[in-house]
Structure formats: C-alpha cells, structure tokens
Amino acid sequence: MSVRERKERERASRERLIVATARELAEQKGWDAVTTRQLAERIEYSQPVLYSHFRGKREIIGAVALEGAAEMAAALRAVTSAADGPRVRVTALARAYLDFAERNPAVYDAMFQLDGGLAFAREDTPEPLKDAFAALLENLGEVAGDGVHPALFTETFWAALHGLATLTRARRLPPEDTERRVELLVDRLVVV
Amino acid sequence: MSVRERKERERASRERLIVATARELAEQKGWDAVTTRQLAERIEYSQPVLYSHFRGKREIIGAVALEGAAEMAAALRAVTSAADGPRVRVTALARAYLDFAERNPAVYDAMFQLDGGLAFAREDTPEPLKDAFAALLENLGEVAGDGVHPALFTETFWAALHGLATLTRARRLPPEDTERRVELLVDRLVVV
DNA sequence: GATTCGATCCTAGCACCGCTAGACAATCAA
DNA sequence: TTGATTGTCTAGCGGTGCTAGGATCGAATC
Structure with missing residues (x-):
C-alpha cells in the first residue's frame, strides 16, 4: 500500500502547488491573468490536470x-x-x-x-x-x-x-x- | 447643415440605446452576459458599431x-x-x-x-x-x-x-x- | 441626372478564454 | 508477459474582446 500512499502524497502536493501558484499569479498580475493555460504552464503540467483536482477555475x-x-x-x-x-x-x-x-x-x-x-x-x-x-x-x-x-x-x-x-x-x-x-x-x- | 445635425442626433440616440441596453442586459443576466456580441445583437447592429461609440467594454x-x-x-x-x-x-x-x-x-x-x-x-x-x-x-x-x-x-x-x-x-x-x-x-x- | 467620393457599416478573423473528448503512455495485477 | 487501469497529453469546441479591410450607401459635385 505504500505505493498508493506515495501517489496520494504526490497528488496532494501537486494540489497545493496549484493553489499556491494561482495565488502567486493572482497577486502578481491580478485574477484576470490567472487563466487555466497560464496556471498550467507555471505548474508545468497540461490544462486538464487542473480539472482532475478542481471542478473549474471557481x-x-x-x-x-x-x-x-x-x-x-x-x-x-x-x-x-x-x-x-x-x-x-x-x-x-x-x-x-x-x-x-x-x-x-x-x-x-x-x-x-x-x-x-x-x-x-x-x-x-x-x-x-x-x-x-x-x-x-x-x-x-x-x-x-x-x-x-x-x-x-x-x-x-x-x-x-x-x-x-x-x-x-x-x-x-x-x-x-x-x-x-x-x-x-x-x-x-x-x-x- | 440639417442633414449633419440629424445624423448627429441619430448617433447620440444610438449611443443612448447602447448604454440602456447594456444596463438592461446586465440587470437581467449579470455583467458576464454583457458580451459585445450579445449587446450588438440586441441593438441590432454589428459588433464594430460599439467601438465607434466606445473604446471598449470598459x-x-x-x-x-x-x-x-x-x-x-x-x-x-x-x-x-x-x-x-x-x-x-x-x-x-x-x-x-x-x-x-x-x-x-x-x-x-x-x-x-x-x-x-x-x-x-x-x-x-x-x-x-x-x-x-x-x-x-x-x-x-x-x-x-x-x-x-x-x-x-x-x-x-x-x-x-x-x-x-x-x-x-x-x-x-x-x-x-x-x-x-x-x-x-x-x-x-x-x-x- | 450621372458620377465621384467619403462616411458608415459589416464580414471575417485574430489571439485568447474555460473546459473536455479521446488518444496515448506508463504502471500495476495476474 | 499480458491485460487492465490509471494518468496525462494533444487537439479541439464554442465562447470572449477587439480590429482590419472590403462593401455599400448617400451626399455633393459636375
């Protein structure tokens, strides 16, 4: 089960990265600049990954x-x-x-x-x-x-x-x- | 000069129409629904007409x-x-x-x-x-x-x-x- | 009255948006 | 090793604000 746990940890870590990056981007350039594309690029994943963590931008x-x-x-x-x-x-x-x-x-x-x-x-x-x-x-x-x-x-x-x-x-x-x-x-x- | 004046009146009238329609649309469906396309359709003109009256949505x-x-x-x-x-x-x-x-x-x-x-x-x-x-x-x-x-x-x-x-x-x-x-x-x- | 010419307006298109279907690759269980 | 499952990506949908460039129409001139 340790593999599964590791994956869950990594997934949780990536979710934190998304939130932190969104926040950072919003503070730097305003929420208008927080597009799914910009955000995806900054976390170095593709757009759809965001939607596996959150229902949407909201x-x-x-x-x-x-x-x-x-x-x-x-x-x-x-x-x-x-x-x-x-x-x-x-x-x-x-x-x-x-x-x-x-x-x-x-x-x-x-x-x-x-x-x-x-x-x-x-x-x-x-x-x-x-x-x-x-x-x-x-x-x-x-x-x-x-x-x-x-x-x-x-x-x-x-x-x-x-x-x-x-x-x-x-x-x-x-x-x-x-x-x-x-x-x-x-x-x-x-x-x- | 009466032709010119008539045109200016019509233009001013259309400008009021744009503002009134934008307001109406915003109150009905929220500002998100006030897109240049929706607005243009409601006033029965094409999009670019809006930009001859206003610099932009702002x-x-x-x-x-x-x-x-x-x-x-x-x-x-x-x-x-x-x-x-x-x-x-x-x-x-x-x-x-x-x-x-x-x-x-x-x-x-x-x-x-x-x-x-x-x-x-x-x-x-x-x-x-x-x-x-x-x-x-x-x-x-x-x-x-x-x-x-x-x-x-x-x-x-x-x-x-x-x-x-x-x-x-x-x-x-x-x-x-x-x-x-x-x-x-x-x-x-x-x-x- | 025909013709020029300028103002006016529209079609088409740009680059971007949020979001998603479906192909593909990596990983796991048998 | 094989097959299934999971994860991720590419590509694309219909939308956004905004604009370039061509068509059209009406007023002024000959």
Missing part, C-alpha cells in the same frame, strides 16, 4: 480563499492577543484587517469579492471561514454594548472595514486618510 | 456607472428632502442607499465594483460621481460631530454602507438583519 479561487481565511484569522489573533484592553484590541484588529487586505489584495478578492463557490454564514460554511469570523467576534463581541447582539455588531463592524478596504483599493477613496477613518470608526462604534 | 460600463450615479444622487435627495431632522434624514439616506444598491445591482457594480475607467475622488472626476458624493455629504456633514471633518465622516459612513451593500449581495451577510445593522450604524456614528 473552485481554485475557493481554495485560495480558504487558505486566505485561515491566514487572516491567524493574523488577527496574533495582534489582538498582544494588545490589552478591549478598545486597544479593536483598534489593532481593524488595522490588522485592513493591512491584510492591502498586502494580499488577490486573496482578499478571492475571499470576499469573487465567486469561489463557497457558502457563507450558514451551517455548511467551511471551517476556515467560520473561524475567521470567529476571530472577529472574539474581539468585537465584548465592545458591542448593552442590548446589541455581539454577532450583529461584529457583522456591522466587519462591513464597515470591508467597505474601507474595497473602496480604498478600488481607488474610490483616497488612501491617505485611512488611519483617521479607522479611528473614527472605532471611536464611534466601540462601547467600552 | 467604457460602456463607465457610461452605465455615470447614469447610475446621477440616478442615485436624485434618489438620495428625494428621500432626504422629505425628512426633517438630521437624524431622521441620515436614516432615510442610509435606507435609500441600500435600497438603490439592491434594486440596481448591476448599476451598483458598474459604479463601485467594476472597472469603468473612471477617476474617483480627484479633480477630473466626472460630475455625476462628484454630485453623488455631494448628495451624501449634504446630509452626513451635519452629523459628523465636533472636530470631525465632514468629508472624512462622509467617506467613513459611505464605506460602511458600501460594505453592508456588497457583503449582503455577495451572500456574505444574511439579508434579514440589514435593517438592524443600519440602525446600529446610525445610532453609533451620527452625532446629533
């Missing part, structure tokens, strides 16, 4: 999104665990969120802008997505204020961050004042 | 975006002028904004998600876009609170609305609680 985007969600959750927890006081934590959280979006625009798009075929806010939502939301909830729930449901507050705060991230990157908002917008958001929304 | 999206911006500005002013008291006005504004986004998803995408080749937040920004932002600023500036720049406040509030609109439509947020999220946003952000 699923590849979804895989990148899941990878990104796990990273984002880790990044958020890293900064919030190092901050003490709810107010300081939330500020750090907001900055880390926007920082992640800015540093990984393609991954962020895969998560929240593109269609990766993933289900959000449901029971069958993939674990990494649930966990990323949980990372937000952990820090935002405690500053929701009396009578405001923690999840609802988290959703609203998240939406505001998402709006800042996307409008800024789409050049709809000038990037200079991002920090002041974050401060305003935290000042007004957070109840300490 | 510019057509841009034209739809401008049309949408003018409409949105009008819609926002319509509801805010009928509401008295800053607080009530802002609530009405927020609802009208999200309502516009929900009723005209393709137009909203053209304005804020897709690349229509338009410049935002600059001197050379097209007038309809400036005016749509102005419609927000008119109502939001007065509730920014002391020491907070009206434009900065408007940008932040807008970003929050944009986040709600896009995450909800992309099924990242459950649609049921939209109203409560808006209330929370207005409650916390607005200073009366």
